[in-house]
Amino acid sequence: MTWRKNEKVGVNLYCSHALSDRQLCSIRVLLFAGEIYDQQGGYGPAASPAPFSASQRGYMPTSPVVSPAGLYSRDHIQHPGIAPPMGVSQGLAEDFSSLSLGSVPGSFDTGLDPEILPRPLAGDVEPNSLAAMWHLPLGAVVCPLAEAPDGEEVPxxxxxxxxxxxxxxxxxxxxxxxxxxxxxxxxxxxxxxxxxxxxxxxxxxxxxxxxxxxxxxxxxxxxxxxxxxxxxxxMVRPPMPPLYFFLIDVSISAVKSGMLEVVAQTIKFCLDKLPGFPRTQIGFITYDSTIHFYSMKSSLMQPQMMVISDLDDIFVPLPDDLLVNLSESRNVVDAFLDSFPSMFQDNMNVESAFGPALKAAFMVMGQLGGKLLIFQNTLPSLGAGRLRLRDDARIYGTDREHMLRIPEDPFYRQMAADFTRWVVHPVWQE
The missing domain is CATH 2.30.30.380 (Zn-finger domain of Sec23/24)
Structure with missing residues (x-):
């Protein structure tokens, strides 16, 4: 198990400024200790850019309209690899040379790659002066943990x-x-x-x-x-094998929408692409007004379904058989996915016990962690976490509209905290 500390700090600033052509300025800020990325892929102190040549790549710019900040519209900077026309301010960059204390400037590799962090504008300017000139709040979008370029290995x-x-x-x-x-x-x-x-x-x-x-x-x-x-x-626990658990709504709404066929086909298509082979583990729960567990141990020819109808006292039947090694039980998993749509094609149950099913999935996965993929088609109507349709067009635009955004039940907030504590990552598909 590894995790990454990334010193690459690429920052995008997007500012709506009253330019004469009413365009949006996009500015890229580089935060690297005493080094500025140049367009040829090298590093060195910030220097005056070479004069812009109108013949480069056949680009013939029109007479540019310069904003008070010296920045140009997107039309003038959309050509990669071509230095943009220079104005009063020649781009935006920040030199952190005062922080370069541990090593001689230029003696370490910043890890900046031009494909990950291209620089659309050259030169440097003081950010505080721009903020004072624009009278607008400046926002930053930082992207750590960027993928390493091809051929480069992160130590x-x-x-x-x-x-x-x-x-x-x-x-x-x-x-x-x-x-x-x-x-x-x-x-x-x-x-x-x-x-x-x-x-x-x-x-x-x-x-x-x-x-x-x-x-x-x-x-x-x-x-x-x-x-x-x-x-x-x-680490919360020692490294565990990759685990994928599927929680699927099988109420009449899901059946009539065709969701079950799509879910079964998609999961089967993706099985060979799940990471962690041959250690990958997998499991399934389906639900309507009851909760259905499935044993898929490799010794079976067909999966075994176990139904829990008491939504107030959830327990996990045969806990050792609900999560199986995908490579060992592949035939049973394939048989389940092939028969899954037909198993519920005549289901007329309109209820959805999503909250209790979510608790059941957590009980299965809680000690192991993993990724929980949820396919939900209708509003939860039974058990913990049940919700009611609160949409009311009559209160739109009134001082009561904010009430629609207040959670009706703290159940899901608490479940989210429990999932986070045990490194379970739910993914919803509706």
Missing amino acids: IVNFATTGIIRCRRCRTYVNPYVSFTDSGRKWRCNICPLLNDVPGNYFAHLDASGRRVDLDERPELTKGSCEYVAPAEY
């Missing part, structure tokens, strides 16, 4: 002996921008900036320039992106 760091090194005040992870002092016995956080002790088994001497002598052996101190092997204290 893996294992702190098994020391534990992951983090600031004891703000919990910042050790990174290329921290500084080491006191002959390597302490490190200063680049965020808060608290002075932290260096664990004995992480200690390394400093050279004449203040760099650790083992810097080249420490990806977390030289790379903008790295992955940590998660220690036991970062």
Whole structure:
């Protein structure tokens, strides 16, 4: 099990500004310590861009209309790889050179790839001055954990002996921008900036320039992106096999809509694409006014259905048989999916006990975690979490309209908290 600390910080700012052509400005901000990405894919200090050539790629720009901020409409920046015309302000970039404390500028890899974070505008400008000029709130969209480009591997760091090194005040992870002092016995956080002790088994001497002598052996101190092997204290439980559990509404509304056929065909089509083979586990629950469990152990020729009708006292029958290894029970799973639509084609039950079925699924998955895929076709009408249709066009636009957005039942909020606590990820399909 691994998780990633990503120092790539690409920020999009979208601002509606009163330009003469009434277009939307799109500005990309780069937050990298002392380094600015250039259009050729290299890195270096921010420099004045080359003059724009109207003959590049046959692009013949019209006379640009410059906003007071020196920014151009989308029409003038939609050609990738071509430097845009320069105005009073030449783009938007932020230089964090003051944070580059732990290593000499240019001695670490930011991990920025032009395909992940292209820069549409060149040059730099002070963000505060733009905010003061526009008189608009600025928003940022940050995308961490970006996929690594083809051919590039994210280094893996294992702190098994020391534990992951983090600031004891703000919990910042050790990174290329921290500084080491006191002959390597302490490190200063680049965020808060608290002075932290260096664990004995992480200690390394400093050279004449203040760099650790083992810097080249420490990806977390030289790379903008790295992955940590998660220690036991970062996990709710030991790593488990991938688990996919399907919760399917089989009331008359779902049958008449054709949902059952689509669900069965889609799940069967996706079985070979589920990750984790051959460890993948799978299970099913269906429900109308009752809850139906299915045993699919590999020794069976056909799945066995068990029906629970008491919605106030849910229990799990044969808990060891409800989750099966997909590779071992594939024939039984296929037989179930092939016969699933016909099993309920004559079902006339109009009720939906979605809340109790959700609790039953949690009881099956709670100790293991996994992904719960829910196919729901009608409003829950029985048991815990039942809802009523509250839509009322008469209160639209009145001071009572907000009442429609207030949850009617705290049941689903509590279930969401329970799912999160046990690393179960519900996915709804309606």
